[in-house]
Amino acid sequence: MDLTHEIRDFLMTRRARIRPEDVGLVAHGKRRVPGLRREELAQLANVSVDYYTQIERGQVAGASDEILGAIAEALQLDADETRHFFILVRAARSRSARPTWARDAPQVVPDTVRAMLRSLETLPALVQTQRLDVIDANQLGRALYADAADPDGGTLNLARFIFLDDRAPRLLVHWESSADDAVGILRVAAARAPDSPRITDLIDELSTRSDDFRTRWARHDVVGTTHGTMTFNHSALGRFALNYEALSIPRARGVYVVVYSAGPETRDADALKLLSAWAATNSETPHPTGGESRIG
Template sequence: METAKEIKDFLTTRRAKITPDQVGLPTVGRRRVPGLRREEVALLAGVSAEYYIQIERGQVAGVSDEVLHAVATALRLDDVETAHLFDLARVAGKAGRRQSRARTPRRQVSEALQALVDAMVAAPAIVQNGQLDIVAANSLGRALYDAVYDDGPEPPNLARFIFLNDRADDTFPRWEKAADDTVALLRVAATKAPYAKAITNLVGELATRSPEFRTRWAAHDVRAHRSGTKDFRHPAVGDLTLRFEALDAAAAPGLSLIGYTAEPGSASEEALMLLASWAATERTAPRSPLAP
């Protein structure tokens, strides 16, 4: 990852989203940029234009946390975007030292974590890592993501499925949002582990094979995956709108446990009960004598 370019592109795309009117600055003369000028960001952050230009070029060695917070405030960054800026600055600070191209650690799901996932019998649950591999699931989670599991060899990968599988827009009816969220999550993971081979290889593959991914990657959006709703379409039970909560696995950094629930009394709750029946049937169905 070229950290200086990442910083430049991130800050440039953020200031392009803000107009002078939004921050109380006058609009004078013809503007050649869609958002704030660099000089205007510097004014709002309380630093000189030359200093801000240096920061935007990725020259952040020695830049204090106070200045980074001031830039984040000037650009109206949210908590996730602010954390991302600090992660970029941290990586840039290490750029002068020789960095190895590390492998992403193979995150083994502990017996205790798997037991917890399996105990969630009424709610779909999965465990995923930073590059969006599904590394564990309970029975309902496996059923909910059945199409993703069918996509290829283990572990199934959500990003690869969403951008490279023809069934993705049917499995995820709100495909545009799913695609946006996927890239924003990968961007965060790639910055936190800039030398992780698994993540950089995945990003390279998707950028090469998917124009939709390339467009979103160039936007430099970042996002957290903590709570919200997600839409699914399952061939056996139809459409489901489910609430989700994501929890970091404290004993296994880099892994997140995601559980799904349906609104009580909703059509999605009924569909979720049907999905449980379908999953049980799939588990107990006899295998064909001709099956391998």
């Protein structure tokens, strides 16, 4: 991934979404492109136009955190976007500073995490990477995503499923939201591991094969959300909504346990009980990892 281009495109897309009147400026003359001009953004960030232009072009070697913070504030970046901006800048400054897990080292599910998955008998749980590979799951997790299982027994990649599998809009009721989140997560992953062939190859594949992905990728939106609600339309159980929480694993950087739950005494909680009963009678449910708990 070309980090210079990433910084440029990220800042330009953030600048384009702000109207002068939104930040107390008077718009003068006809504008060829939407949003703030470079000189207006520089004024808001209290830096020279030449200096801001240098940063927008990805020349960030000497930029201080104070200046970067001022630019983030002027662009009205949220917490996830600000974090993403700083990650891009730091990655551009020094390749040697990138974490070792970002260089496509095999990601292994620790035995303690596997034991935790098995102990969650009433809640679906997955182990997934920032590339959105599902590398392990408990029985209820397999049952929840049974409609997404690879017919050939390969590892389930949620991004590939969302954008390239016709079953996705049927299983994921709010498909548009899931698609936005998947692209935002991959954008963050690519910034943290810009030299990762696995991430780059996946992005290239999706960009080539999916107009929906390509359009979203061009927006440069990022997602760092670790919790939310998903509505499923399960082929055997119908529609229900589950809350989810993604928990990072310190021993396996870039790997998360995603646990799904429902509020007590709700129809969704009843659906979880039915899912458990269905899983018990469908023990041959395909494993999303193709039977493996390790990727390389």
